[in-house]
Amino acid sequence: MAQHTPELPPELPPELRPLAEMPWFKRLAARFFGHGLTRLRAQHRASWLHGQADGFRSGHTAGVEYGFKEGKLEGLEEGRQVLLIRDSRSTEHRPPSVDNHLFDDWRLPLTAELKKRMKADVGRLLPGHAQPSAAQWKMIFSDTPSTSVVAGAGAGKSTTLVLRILLLSHYLGFELDSMTVVTFTRESRKDFIDKLIEVFALWGLTLSLRQARELVRTFHSRILPMVRSLPGFERLQAFENLSQRSLAGEEEADSNPFDLRINDAQRQQLNACYHRLFTEDERFRQLIQPLSRAGLQLKELERDHPDVQKRMAVTELASRRDEELCDAIEDLWFRAGAWPIKGIEPNRQTFDINGSTFHCHGYIPSLDAWVVLGFDPRENPQVCRPNAKLSLRAEWAVKRTLFQAFCRKPLIWLDSYESSRRVLATLAGDASAGPGFDYKVKGELASAPLLDCFVAAAGFIENLGLDVPDAVGRMSFAKDDPDRFFFEALSLFWRAFEDHLLDQKPPVMTYNRMFALFSEHSSENLKLLSDELLRPLSHLMIDEFQDVSPQIVSWIRASLSEIRSRGPAMHVGRGAQRSSLLCVGDDWQSIYGWRGSSPSYFMEFNKEFPSPSTTRVMLSDNYRSHQYIIDAAEHIVRAAPAIAGKKAKASGEPKTPHPVNVLERDDQAMGQRLAEHYRQGHSILMLYRKSSDKLLIQEHIQPVINVDSSLPYEARRLKQLTYHSAKGLQADAVFLLGDCQHLTSSPYKNQVYRMAGLGKNGESEPYDSAQKDEILRLAYVGITRAVSHCYWYVDPQEAPAANMPRASDRVARGKPFFADQRPEKKIG
Template sequence: MNHPAEPPFDLDQLPTPQRLVAQALILGLDYLGARHPASWEHGRVAGLAASSLEPSSPGANKQAAKLTFGYPEVAHHRPAKEQVMFSAERLALTAEIRAAMRDDCAEGLPKGAQPTAEQWKAILSGSPTTLVTGGAGTGKTKTLLMRCVLLHRYLGVPINQIRILTFSREARMELASDLRALFAVFDVTLTSSDSLMIVKTARSTLLEQVHALPDLARAIPLEAFSGTDGDVASLPDGRPFEPGLNARQRDEMTKCLNQLYRSNKVFAEIYQELWASALRLPRLEVDAPEVVKRAPLGWKQSEVDTELCDSVEGLWRKAKAWPVDGITVGRRAFTLRGRTYSTHGYIPHLKAHVVLGFDRSEGRNLARNPTARMELYKEVAIKKSLFQAYFPECVIHLDSYEEATDLAAALKALGTTAPSFRYAPKGDDGQQPIIDSFNITASLLDALGLEVASVAGRMNFLPDDTDALYFEALDMYWQALERQLLSLPSPVIPFGRLFTLFSDQHPDNLRHLPSDVIGQCRHVLIDGAEDQTVPVAGWLRAVLYELRRRDANQPVTAGLLSTVTLAGDISQWIYGSFGTSPRMITEFDELFPSTVPATRSVLTECFRSSQQIVDAGHNLVRNLTTGAIRVTKSVRRVEAGEALPVQMYGDDPGKLKLLCEEAAKRGFKMLILINGPQDTQWVDGAVGDLIRQDRAGGGRKIRVRSYHKAKALEADVVVMVGDPSAGQSSWHRNQLFKLAGFSSGGDSTPGDTVQHGEALRLAYVAVSRTLVACHWFMTGSEEGTRTASALVTLLPGLFEDRR
């Protein structure tokens, strides 16, 4: 059914009278400029409905009368902070500059001394960050020196904006001499002071910055603190990792120890307990070879223990060494495994029993009685072993009259003076006076970048481990020492503290430095980067960040850029046990971030040694490196009969003497490397006369150095004496290295791992010093010890065993 139309109606649908009235109204609305609301809204709705059903025509957008728009809801964002320490600029190395330097090298350097393609890549690097790696003898140091020539001679960088950082004072002097000679080839004259302005150690460079601040202008590093208060600017670079104490240092440290001992009751109690542990007879396990051997005799000896005590005590009384002040005299019987043995006295203050030993001044043929089957000193030794293995309480075994006298003096002054004694944390080699031991451990902590005064709270020990007392005492003592040294007229500050104060942990401190002082590190080149400490890396990062910050605040930044060039070889990382780290090499991009990709050059051509020596060195360290390594190839011309493997000998001083005489006849220079004091004596006994004759004649044909000091040296003939050791496992050392971030890959014993690798790397460095021939004398190596030769399989053809 059709429905009638509903209003509004079209005009044609209206009757004539109504249509005329509607037309008149429309004309009226038009004349007045008005509109009928209902009609207008109806038309708008109909139009929108029609437009949604019909496709838009090409000109539809242009005909739109109005646009409907709004603002999107966007989350609040903060701008990112720039993390790179270098600008995006590169060195202005034009083709003309590159060609000019290459031409000058071809003209001024001998043919055999021309840089290789690998070396040129690093020398002519335009990147702010450049890393040069390669094995021993591949020319890393030469590459650094050539890059220094590029910066000054061809790019016009003032020498007071270039720093070559090396390891020690000796290396600095030698490198400065090489730099002067190289600059002369390029018609640049450097005075000795000029070259020493360029070549520095990290310590001496830091010290310049420290002294540029008025408050620290007279500051002296603890390591350089001596009895002469001369010009602080002339302080030596020092000998890193040789923490021996001079008289002034020892006096000041002892003074601090006694003041803290008297003023701090808690420290005094800890220190006395540590002293008692040092006096205590060292414990032995019941299955130790010494105990197993002596115990059967000791159990029988219990039947005559009273007579033994009488005999020993009689000797002490005769020598007027007993009784001892501070020790309560009196026998006390104890049962060990069902047998009875007696002590001679007791020290109440230390809660320690005392057993008298056999003084070496007495005759070795003395016996308990004429019918005794064994000498008295042997019976004393047997009883001592039993007490070491089975005695449950603290016992002090006095082995000499002098030892008893010293103990009496210490007990008498115990209320006012801290006892002096020797101590070594477990796993360390040899006991040291307690002051020296504190200093050595603090030096290690400084190198690792750990806070000496708080590290104890981050460690844990077994209940009976006395090293816990040691680190707790060190914690309290080092805080007091630093405060006391800082209060001196010329403040004394350990280098570790200075590096930390000017590191990326405290970047604001560098803002106080004058621009001409911090600008001396605008272009830094580091030799031996594998053996720099963690604080040195933090300091260098802070310096480069500060230079970037200052450059960014300049009205014109064009040409303001800094560079860092590192040269190193992780296979020559030989000071890891002293706290150095190869992170500058292994984490180069993370430590020195730059928007410009770093230049990396791997040097693979060895100019020093024959291929057999190169391969022998690689054989020692082949299991220490991870990832792919480019094999080093020898390019040295080798005379007939010189391409020999490493010759290995036993304890044969006559052979060493013969080698020295043969080397002297051929005019060869010799380098004898020693592993420890026992090797020093062995070498002196074998060729001491030849060495002294060489010195007397003004020659330096024979040099004797420790394995650790072999780096940067070379000789025609290298003689290795002794076998570098990985040392003992150390609970405390593993904890410290873990705290310092060395436990990559989840290594639970990073300290042991570092020492394991160091033994092999020391042997590698020694072998790789060789120009002609290398000889290895295995002296005094104990079977079963973790030495370099035992830690790796020595391949035949590279090592020839003549033992």
């Protein structure tokens, strides 16, 4: 390769350029001669210039070569650094993520040695049938901050939960005041307390009744002390616990908050608030008017109703005798001093009913409604008009049925002298005793006193975690729908009622209001609580979690979040550190949606209770029933949404399988079969859907009732309960009376369900859909109460209703676990 000779640098002085361009030989001679002159200390200008030029050239050449090499290396390195920096940097701005976990990232300090020791103790101290299964040990030894336990019917969860408490307190040294076990009812709380004391005693540990009652609580008994810790609320009472005893200063600390019946002490507060609001608020008075008319108005009857079809045939005959019937009925009211009524004009008017003429007794101008007097039930039912074949009562019944089916004018039918007094009080604006009329919200099965309807609707809305006035403000109804006036009146009444309760001495508050005070919407209030009040929620264990409501979930999350935010300072000097949540439930046994509960919080446990790590346990062994009972119940419920992977298997002592018998309703045959099981010494549950069904069967099982009720309570073998009340119970033989069916559609509940974010996105009737699933779960609960025998008596159905399915529609013929003995329906 030819050597590269660099060009002369452009910055060479002009006077050196000619010399620099001299031939090489002359330049060498000049340099030599110049060197001699230097030694003589003489200076030859041309030689000096030649040397300077030569130095420039050689120096430039070396400099260029050196600079090229060094510059190239430095440039490459610098380029490499720039490239690396550009690769590692992000142009996107991202703030730090938020840690929304309810718990620290920690684990229960369980060693192999500790587990081995506890297993040995359990093997030694508990009987063989009570030894935990592998899945139950997984629940007991769960070491993650959160644990969800799917425990099917008969899974033996109570003993497992007791052993979990034993692990925390005895083997790990956690203080009992750092734990709470939550049960939903007084009965389940009492049973669990007894079992806890019994198991602790086997370990030689003394657990007093007071200690056990402090540990095992209902949600309501935990929230009450929180509110009472606030200034001015030290003696606060719960509205749900109000009774004549509490008004006298004796509190029922363990009353049942799910008893929806209004007692006298509660009604006294409701009536007092109503009277004041009716007196002072003009808009409230205006709203009561259409409600009273709707409440008092005669309820319609479908024209294809059997009673209507039967009585239509005598319409013309009834019309001819109607004026005389009016006179006779009116005479009875006169004699009773119940007619005329102030505010009702005693003017008769004729009505066209199915082509015939009938009469009313009066008119109410303030309600624009007509009045018909009825036959008071206290009168002699045999009394007749002269020469009449039917009694007055029978003639009146025909007229009432025809009016219900064919009268479309606003009409108030006064059934009794007592009802007339209530109407009189309403018309006179006397609100001292409350509204004085019943009302039926669309979607409810029956009418009830107006204030009872207010309490029920407000309770449902608040259980969903919503504020009543805010929720009402987001509802919509048709212009002529009386529910539009009902909910506006509810909004006014409920705010006034809560203020009225707080004005009492001592103050009163509903449980829902208490939970709302410490929910995620007002979590700052939790900072007012002492460590001692919050500490029992540190290690929270909840049974029947599938029945929890959105309101309770919000309170639990807010409490756990506050406990975590307080950090280690809350646990200084204590064995129990940090916090945990263990929930036991069965989404197939969620049957309280009608009061605002939802299984979705259990089904979506990981999302609803965010945790660094969660343990899921499936308790699939059923120690109660044989496999046919299990398979039949699961076949019914499997059409409802459920946690994936559930399939129970019969465990424990083998039992002879008997199919679930499905029979057409026959009360006499049912009574005979029940008596036979009683004679065989079996325990029996008779479950009914309606109280009227219970009354109908009474005469057929009276001999059994007489014998059983004469025994001590513990020795009794017959229990009669509703399907809902039977949860947690079992019997050798179970008799189910009546089908499970969602009979109505609830416009207002569908609206508030959507507001609460429940149901599927875009679903127009989420509450109704949830209830159609719930009827399947209710049948599952009923069937799984049985240990050996189950009989299900259902009313015949002419044709399946597309929009109102029945649980018995899921009964499958040809399956060994069902014996469907109903006659097959003929087609065509």
